[in-house]
Amino acid sequence: MKKKINKKEVLLTSLKNGTFLPLMMGTLFLGQDRKGLELIRLIVRYKLMKKLRKENAPAIKEFLSSQKSFDKKKSNKVWICWMQGLENAPELVQRCVVSIQDNLPDRDIVLITEENYSQYVEFPEHVMNKFAKGIISPTHFSDLLRLELLTRHGGTWIDSTVYCTSPKIPSYMLDSDLFVFQGLKPIDGHVMQISSWFITSETHNELLELTKYLLYKYWEKYDYMKDYFIFHLMFQLAIETYPEKWKEVFPASNTLPHILLLNLFEDFNQTWWDNLLLTTPFHKLTYKFDESETIKDGTYYKKIMKELIK
Template sequence: MKFKKLISIFKKKGGFELVKQYKKSGVLLFALLEGMILGKSRTSLEILRLAIENKTQQKLSHRYKSEILELKNKYTKFENATPNTMGTSNIIWFCWLQGVQNAPEIVQLCYRKLKNASNGHQIVTITSDNFQDYVKIPEYILIKWHNKQISNTHFSDILRAGLLAKHGGIWVDATVLVTTSKLPLYFDDNLFFYQSLKPGKDGKALFISSWVLCSHQNNPIILMTRDLLYSYWKKNNFLQDYFLFHQFFCIACKVFPKTYSNVLPIDNALPHKLLLSLFEPYNKKKFDLYLSESPIHKLSYKFKEESISKNNTMYIKLLKELRKK
């Protein structure tokens, strides 16, 4: 592999920021040794990424072993509770901390489509001005957020865990597009999230997606995830793993297997197909197929200028369709 191509792949995977993260996580030496063994191809780097995620989860499980056991004992009563005894909620949580009016166009369009599909659910828009009306976040976390030790992205992870633990409801990320007139019925389940399913799940330590997260109040997996996040930020002033929320959530799924086993298995691959083809030339068959395959689509607002300036792409077609509805 040419050196320039290797550098390009290194940058796409996170570059030196990724090296810093591995150092903070205590897996840098492991990453270097595994990298030397596996080689530098794209496939090897993907295998390395999965191995590091697994190693990171092992370290977190060991580091928080006593707290995990304590939380298991504390919240097992909710795992054994019947769904009818756990509080339900008709709230949809949508978060853009700066206010939707200040969000990128794609976020505003997603918000409008979500409102059209809410079907009796109450949409609560969470901002930096009102989140404390709905959930109490520990002061030490607020201080670190204000000091920018916790980014808005990761603060939203803390918010979703806190809001769902207290109120229940449906958390929908700001870049999730709903393309049907009603939300799926399983969004009102005791717990639901999109996930990697077999055979793709094999070998993955992080098998969950958090961009749509639905639960009733006091769900034990949500409660444990929230409390582990609180504990982490009480002891740390930096984020050691970008997917810390996912790490703790997956640990909680293993601790409460009964609750996890009741989650309707729907793969997270289909909602990503539209995103992955946005800057391909527009193809009506593909476009219609992607919209028909899933009522939910995970998008993004972080695109390169050279990509969004292309003509006659799937992205241009999507914007045209969303703007006129």
Template sequence: MSEINYLVRRNRIMLLVAKVLRRSHTPQKINEVFNTYRHSKITLYIENNFSDTIKKYDVLGKTHSKDEKEESIIWIFWWQGLENAPPLVRACIQSVIRNAKDYKVIIISQKTVHKYSDISEIIYAKLIEKKISLTHFSDILRFNLLKNHGGIWMDATIYTHHEIEKKVHIDFFTVSGFNDREFFNISRGKWTGFLIGGEKNQVLFSFMDEMFKKYWEKENELVDYFLIDYLLDIAYKKNIGSFRTYIKNNDNTQPNMFELQNRISDSWDEKEFIRLTEKTNFFKLSYKKKNRMSKDSSNTFYDYLIKRV
């Protein structure tokens, strides 16, 4: 059994244990210690196997050339095309288009992905072979797009309620503001990979793009679903492209980012919606979870979002 095979199988078991610990209300400290150990194994593997690329970018700070004519773009990806997206995904994308104001919204699909990206053919081959999932491919794609064009990446399941201000992605942009006391995710709520952006040619974006390329040149299996965050954590610790500096100065907190999903099947409550959107503009939803349409005369939050399309 190869190192990656062993690590993937071991990590699946440890992730299952971490989920059980979290759901069983185990004391926070135990969760934190266990997850610290779990994360360290993945990080050690990455650092040992891709040290040359890490060292290459470790010496680079905030060095990128600004383009005054750079377009303000919001990137959204749906492989099958918007016309084939589930209702909630369409509602989310329409909410972004509705509030984009000065941004150009570009929806990337299977038909247009080559037009905007220069991703390695090795990665495309492994996508076709199903060694790379579409979910992970989107992780790779976002940093390739940001490296080449700049802008903001938004997952197709981001719902936005207010106008998106153009200034949000000056230099660098991500959101935070949610607690992860158990250290379940390596990011610990300091950033989000599903909502991230900045100017093109950022050192951070080039680092992420090259790390994904080097990873898939070497491996045929994904070490962890959240590889994106493990790579960003390495960039954070080493301040690659001034990433740690950006994060420490980041005030783009979205305290209710996950709360709308928790209420999506609840009866519609306008006062509650106003409360949720008062200090939060970006909401992470999921089309995979059961979101019911109301069968009676009463509406749900899901109904409200779908009917706005």
């Protein structure tokens, strides 16, 4: 289930974003196996981040000088999105959504679709035009959607591929002024600190407002992705702009919520499962895997699909 590295796509992107030279030097010294390519990607992303800092400095200054004062409020809304409607979603996505509904009964869970998202948010004209033309992909439109929903309404964004296994959820995950899962250690050499699949926020949170502002500026200027994780890179700029506010965010590792994904097609073991449930109530999964893997009986995947395990 690991995402395959597309060498041609990496090469073309590096030519566009000005990181071709470090890419070639990295390839020369580190080789082209998976580990080598992962290290090269870190190097390229580090170089790109330096460029983004310089390029976005005027925009950040502009944002800070023009920032308005808003009354901030929290919300019990939980935002989940499947644009085609839940009835058309993969079965795993449907199971994930049911698990959230069952374990968060006191939250106002809103399913966002293509039919209703305009009831909650509006986007700049250039964003809608580029989305309609396919320049902004559905994935990156989703990045903008979660930012608009949270800055306007507050609450918690949960990706539709997140499986919930307990109603006992730490308050910092759902009730903080801002919460995201983070890459905690080691962070040296990594320019991205956060995961974007689970975000809790008050309305008009400064870090999210700045991230949104920078992404809108980006899509005004560019018709291509400098990096697939452009959301995370812009969020990193927001972290660097508001270091004191970032210190207030409780540090929760983004590693534990991926343990189930890494073992999804292993043989089910009750003791192992019980221990997993003690680590986190949320588990980031994917519906993109080889269908042949789903045939095997007695796996964690089969257990999830057949019954909601408490």
